[in-house]
Amino acid sequence: MSGDHIHAEPTNFFRKHVFSVDHKVIAKQFLWFGLVWLGIGGIMAMLIRWQLANPGDPVPVIGSFLFPRTGGVIDPATYNTLFTMHGTIMIFLGLTPLIIGCVGNWAIPLMIGARDMIFPLLNCLSFWTVFAGGCVGFYSLFVPLGATEAGWTGYPTLSTTVNGLGSGETLWAIAVFLIGASSIMGGINYMTTVIRLRAPGMTWGRLPLTVWGLFLTSALNVLFIPVIGSAMLLLIMDRVFGTTFFVPASIMQGGGGGDPILYQHLFWIFGHPEVYILILPAWGIIGDLLSFFARKPAFGYRAQVGAMTAVTVLSAVVYGHHMFTTGLSAMLGESFMLLTMIISVPAEILFFSWLHTIWRGNIRFTVPMLWSVGVIFVFGLGGLTGIYCATIGTDIFLHDTYFIVGHFHLTMAASALFAAFGAIVFFFPKMFGRMMSPLLGKLHFWLTIIPLVSVFCMMFVMGYAGMPRRYYDHTSMEFLASLQHMNKAATHMAFLLGSAQLIFVFNFIKSRWFGKPASTNPWEVGTLDWQTETPLPHYNFKDIPTVVTGPHEFSHPALPEGRDWISMTEELPSA
Numbered sequence: 001m002s003g004d005h006i007h008a009e010p011t012n013f014f015r016k017h018v019f020s021v022d023h024k025v026i027a028k029q030f031l032w033f034g035l036v037w038l039g040i041g042g043i044m045a046m047l048i049r050w051q052l053a054n055p056g057d058p059v060p061v062i063g064s065f066l067f068p069r070t071g072g073v074i075d076p077a078t079y080n081t082l083f084t085m086h087g088t089i090m091i092f093l094g095l096t097p098l099i100i101g102c103v104g105n106w107a108i109p110l111m112i113g114a115r116d117m118i119f120p121l122l123n124c125l126s127f128w129t130v131f132a133g134g135c136v137g138f139y140s141l142f143v144p145l146g147a148t149e150a151g152w153t154g155y156p157t158l159s160t161t162v163n164g165l166g167s168g169e170t171l172w173a174i175a176v177f178l179i180g181a182s183s184i185m186g187g188i189n190y191m192t193t194v195i196r197l198r199a200p201g202m203t204w205g206r207l208p209l210t211v212w213g214l215f216l217t218s219a220l221n222v223l224f225i226p227v228i229g230s231a232m233l234l235l236i237m238d239r240v241f242g243t244t245f246f247v248p249a250s251i252m253q254g255g256g257g258g259d260p261i262l263y264q265h266l267f268w269i270f271g272h273p274e275v276y277i278l279i280l281p282a283w284g285i286i287g288d289l290l291s292f293f294a295r296k297p298a299f300g301y302r303a304q305v306g307a308m309t310a311v312t313v314l315s316a317v318v319y320g321h322h323m324f325t326t327g328l329s330a331m332l333g334e335s336f337m338l339l340t341m342i343i344s345v346p347a348e349i350l351f352f353s354w355l356h357t358i359w360r361g362n363i364r365f366t367v368p369m370l371w372s373v374g375v376i377f378v379f380g381l382g383g384l385t386g387i388y389c390a391t392i393g394t395d396i397f398l399h400d401t402y403f404i405v406g407h408f409h410l411t412m413a414a415s416a417l418f419a420a421f422g423a424i425v426f427f428f429p430k431m432f433g434r435m436m437s438p439l440l441g442k443l444h445f446w447l448t449i450i451p452l453v454s455v456f457c458m459m460f461v462m463g464y465a466g467m468p469r470r471y472y473d474h475t476s477m478e479f480l481a482s483l484q485h486m487n488k489a490a491t492h493m494a495f496l497l498g499s500a501q502l503i504f505v506f507n508f509i510k511s512r513w514f515g516k517p518a519s520t521n522p523w524e525v526g527t528l529d530w531q532t533e534t535p536l537p538h539y540n541f542k543d544i545p546t547v548v549t550g551p552h553e554f555s556h557p558a559l560p561e562g563r564d565w566i567s568m569t570e571e572l573p574s575a
Contacts, residue, residue, distance in 0.1 A: 009538040019128075021120035023105045024536060028431065029127050030101030031424070034094055035508075037134060039501075041089035044082050046498050051079055053484075053491035055473035076472045080149035081168075083470060085141070087152030088172065090413065091274070092179045093134050098420045099281050100183070100221075101127065104190055104214045106427055110529035111208050113199025113547065115539045119189045126185035133178030140171035148172040151470065153267055156246035156260040160238050170239045177232040180225040183277075187221035190214055199528065201547035206568070208527050208551040209298060210423075212305050213284020216312045220273045220280070224316070228270035231263055261326055272319040275412050276311055279379075282419030283308060283350055286372040288551070289422055290354055292525045293369035294361030295564050297552040300353040307346035307353075314343040321390050325399050333392050340390035347383060351376070362555065362564070366523070367441035371422030374449050375415050381453070382411030385460060400470070403463025406456040414452055421445075421504070429522050433535045434515030440507040447500035451493040458490045526567040527551050545569045 010016040020026060047066075050059055051074045058064070063072025074082070105123065109116055117123045140147040145166025150158035154176075159169050194207070194215045207215075234245040238258075249257025283304075291298040298304065320328060320336030328336075354376050363369065385407045388394040398404060421444075428436050462483050467474060474480040474487065521530040528545055546569060553566045558573040566572060 019124060021116075021124045022538065023109050023117045023120070023123060024431075024540075026123050026127050027102050027105035030097045030105060030130075031431075033127075033131065033134070034097035034102060034420075037089050037093035037097070038095075039505075041086050041094050042498055042501060044086040044089070046495060047074060048079070048082050048086060049491040049494040050074070051082075051472070052474070053488045055475055077146065077149060079472045080151075080470075081141075081147045084148050084151050084172075085137070088137065088148075088176070091152065091278070092176065093130070093137065095278055095413070095416050095420065096179070096183065097130060099278060099285075099416055099423070100214070100217060101130070101186065103210070103281060103285065103420070103423045103427070104186065104218075106431065107208075107210050107423075107529065108190055108193055108214060109197070110430075110532070110536075110540055111211050111527055111551075112194060112197060112202055113528045113541060113545050114193060114197035115541060115544075117189050118193045118197055122185050122189050126182045126189065129185065130179050130182035133175045133182065136171050136178060137175035140168045140175070143167050143171065153271070154235065154263075155267075156235070156238075156263050157248065159235060159263075160247050162247060164239075170236060173232040173235045173239070177229055177236075180229045180232070183221045184225050184229075187218035187225075190218040191222065199545050199547055203547075205302070206547055206550050209284040209287035209301070209304060210281070211284070212308060213281040213287075216308055217277045217280040220277050220312060220315065224270045224273045224277075227266055228274075231266035231270075234266075235263070261323075264323055264326060268319040268322045269316075272322065273315045276315040278412055278416040280308055280312065282375060282416045285419045285423050286354065286375045287350075287357075288527075289368050289372040289426060290357045291552040291554065292523060293364045293366055293372070294358045295364065295554045296357055296361040297550075297554060298353070299356035299359075300349070301550070301552065303349055304353050307349040310346040311343060314339065314346070318343055321395065324392050324395050337390055337392055341387075344383065344387070344390075351380065351383070367436070367438055367445065368422040368426040368523075370442065370445045371418045371425070374418045374445065375422070377449070378410045378414040378418060378453065381457070382407055382409075382415065386411060398463060400468055401463035402459040402467045402469055405469050406459030406463060409456050409459075410453075414456070418449075421448075424508075426523065427529075428511065429518030430529060430532075430534060430536065432512050432515075433518055434511055434513075435518050435522060436511040436515060437507050440503055444500055444503040444507065447503065448497060451497040451500070454493040455490045455497065458486050458493075462486050462490075524565050526553055526565050526570075528568055531567050531569060548572075 010020065017025065047059060056073060058072030059066065059074065067074060067078060105117070143166060145168060147168040148154070148159070148164065150164055150169060154169070154172065157163050194211060237243045238246055245258040246260050246263045247258055248260060287298055287304055318336060318340045320332060321340045324333055358373070385403070388398060389404060389407055425436050425441055428434070465483055467480055467483055475484055518534055520534050523530065526549070528547070531545065532540060549566060549568050549570065549572050551568060553572060555564045556566070556572060559566060
């Protein structure tokens with residue numbers, strides 16, 4: 001099938017660079033889009049940390065420009081908008097385009113030996129739909145009464161017209177709906193491409209782990225994003241047309257009414273799989289990168305695939321641990337707690353497989369390898385602390401404290417972000433024909449992981465001491481005032497973390513146009529994407545390759561002296 005999938009190369013500028021149907025161009029569009037939104041979300045994070053460390057003080061330098069009405073001071077309403085939009089942007093407009101839109105579009109066709117995605121036009125529509133979602137979300141910042149203030153989860157009644165006046169919340173719901181529609185388009189495309197366009201010999205047992213992660217996350221996208229889409233539609237109807245799906249009867253005039261908890265069920269049926277929608281591609285990426293740079297076969301390849309598949313299935317039945325404090329049935333709560341404990345088993349299989357992969361390997365400490373090891377570390381920290389969130393007795397105390405913020409950011413945000421950085425540096429030579437600076441890359445890594453771990457580990461301590469999240473000023477409560485020194489320390493480390501990202505920006509832009517020219521296979525790996533010429537031709541492969549070996553054939557004793565890798569298209573010599 002892949003050999004017949006041919007599309008004419010465009011000659012028009014807009015068809016070639018703007019409304020392109022080429023998966024490689026679309027991957028770069030997702031890359032730039034995601035990086036810009038990560039920058040916007042990161043600036044919001046810095047503003048949040050400034051307010052927490054210096055409540056009521058004007059933001060220096062940019063405060064009078066951003067908040068002229070209050071003289072540069074972040075007022076409570078603005079603070080609510082900042083943490084709401086920060087969470088929404090980082091998840092839906094930053095990490096999702098980077099790790100799924102960019103890496104998925106770039107890696108899947110090239111790694112399976114296809115010339116393009118199976119539905120190129122749908123691929124183009126997927127990008128422009130998420131672009132439209134981003135525009136709607138950005139516009140909401142400037143409407144009368146401001147953008148949404150209900151938190152990134154959008155819980156009613158905060159998000160209904162009972163509390164959320166103005167059009168900001170409605171625009172937020174529309175933006176999330178559009179972004180979800182984009183992800184469904186991409187998920188259908190990814191899954192069908194992997195099923196139908198694999199090169200001859202590319203069996204399921206020879207797929208790179210990156211492709212496995214993206215394939216499984218696409219299944220979750222197709223199954224569960226319609227659930228959050230339905231919640232957004234119902235919320236829009238409540239706000240615009242006066243329905244009462246999520247407005248409780250107790251505050252309705254003349255009877256009737258709905259249930260705010262219904263929204264929470266709909267949100268978290270999607271919301272917890274969303275954690276794995278972002279982390280599954282990250283797991284697949286580092287499963288490959290650890291093998292590539294430890295120069296060893298991926299330990300337990302089938303076990304890793306099985307573990308990721310098990311997590312995909314179990315992710316659908318654990319969402320209730322987000323709702324232990326809502327009055328959930330005790331029997332349901334115990335069931336969700338048990339299932340959440342069970343889902344940690346395949347995650348630990350992955351964790352130990354990664355450690356076995358690098359154990360006694362001939363490790364090359366490249367920048368992608370550093371990010372991969374960083375994922376193991378931050379995911380380990382976040383995963384272990386997740387046990388306390390999954391257990392009813394401890395979660396009731398820790399729920400909605402900074403302990404949850406620390407756990408969430410380490411498990412999902414940091415792990416996915418580190419994998420995205422590793423993937424960007426790894427694929428950069430084939431994308432742009434140049435190498436990123438390894439010195440700047442290593443400096444960026446160390447100045448990111450140290451403050452990041454410091455910030456979120458301090459949040460564990462503050463959360464355990466009872467510091468609630470989403471509060472505008474913790475010093476107003478006597479029992480929290482003594483923790484303000486930790487708030488300040490966390491803010492200082494957060495500013496260091498934010499500043500370190502400027503190194504990446506400089507390295508990325510400089511290397512894009514002035515970096516060292518890359519060879520065809522600078523990393524010396526055998527997957528199909530590195531067996532093509534640089535820059536890549538329009539059709540990826542002039543002749544569709546035939547796969548005869550797996551993706552992780554390193555350090556085999558039968559290989560000739562001086563070479564420790566073999567291409568997937570080469571027969572492995574007999575020992």
